[in-house]
Amino acid sequence: MLKVLAAQVGIGVVLAAVLWGVFGQVAGLSALLGSAACFIPNAFLALRLAAPRRSPGAKDLMRAAYIGEIGKLAITVLMFSIIFAAVRPLSVPALFAGFIAAQLMTFVGLALRQDQETEENKSNNDGS
Numbered sequence: 001m002l003k004v005l006a007a008q009v010g011i012g013v014v015l016a017a018v019l020w021g022v023f024g025q026v027a028g029l030s031a032l033l034g035s036a037a038c039f040i041p042n043a044f045l046a047l048r049l050a051a052p053r054r055s056p057g058a059k060d061l062m063r064a065a066y067i068g069e070i071g072k073l074a075i076t077v078l079m080f081s082i083i084f085a086a087v088r089p090l091s092v093p094a095l096f097a098g099f100i101a102a103q104l105m106t107f108v109g110l111a112l113r114q115d116q117e118t119e120e121n122k123s124n125n126d127g128s
Contacts, residue, residue, distance in 0.1 A: 001046045004109035008039045008102040015101050019094050030091040033083050034098025041075040042106070044068065 012035025020028025048068030053060045083095065 001050065004106055005039060005043055005046060007105040007109060008035060008042065011035065011101050011105055012039065012098055015098055019091075019097070023091070023094070026089050027091045027094040030087075030094035031098035031101075033087065034095040034100075035102040036098075037076060037079040037083065037095075038099050038102035040079065041072040044075055045072045 012032055015035065016028045016032035019031045045068040048064050048071065049061075051064070053064060083090070
């Protein structure tokens with residue numbers, strides 16, 4: 001969870017720096033805002049899932065996941081609303097590039113985790 005969040009921040013900063021260097025300050029800041037619109041809601045979800053619960057059962061975990069996803073969606077909508085209403089000038093393509101790049105880190109993290117689990121299963125089966 002934390003590695004994916006760190007990757008989202010990292011890709012957002014790198015993309016913002018590249019776009020700032022190529023297209024200027026507005027594009028760089030817009031990309032940074034786009035990645036923040038992805039990272040902050042995902043951090044909320046991660047905190048909801050990692051927070052201690054009264055009972056460690058599956059029912060409470062599912063409830064936390066549902067509340068976390070609803071909150072994540074609401075925070076994402078709120079952040080984009082604030083960005084579009086308050087930030088001038090804004091580069092919309094850079095904003096969405098930052099959001100999409102950060103969102104892709106979730107899928108990269110899942111793919112890497114699946115590869116890691118596959119390798120661990122292979123080594124466990126070979127070692128038996």
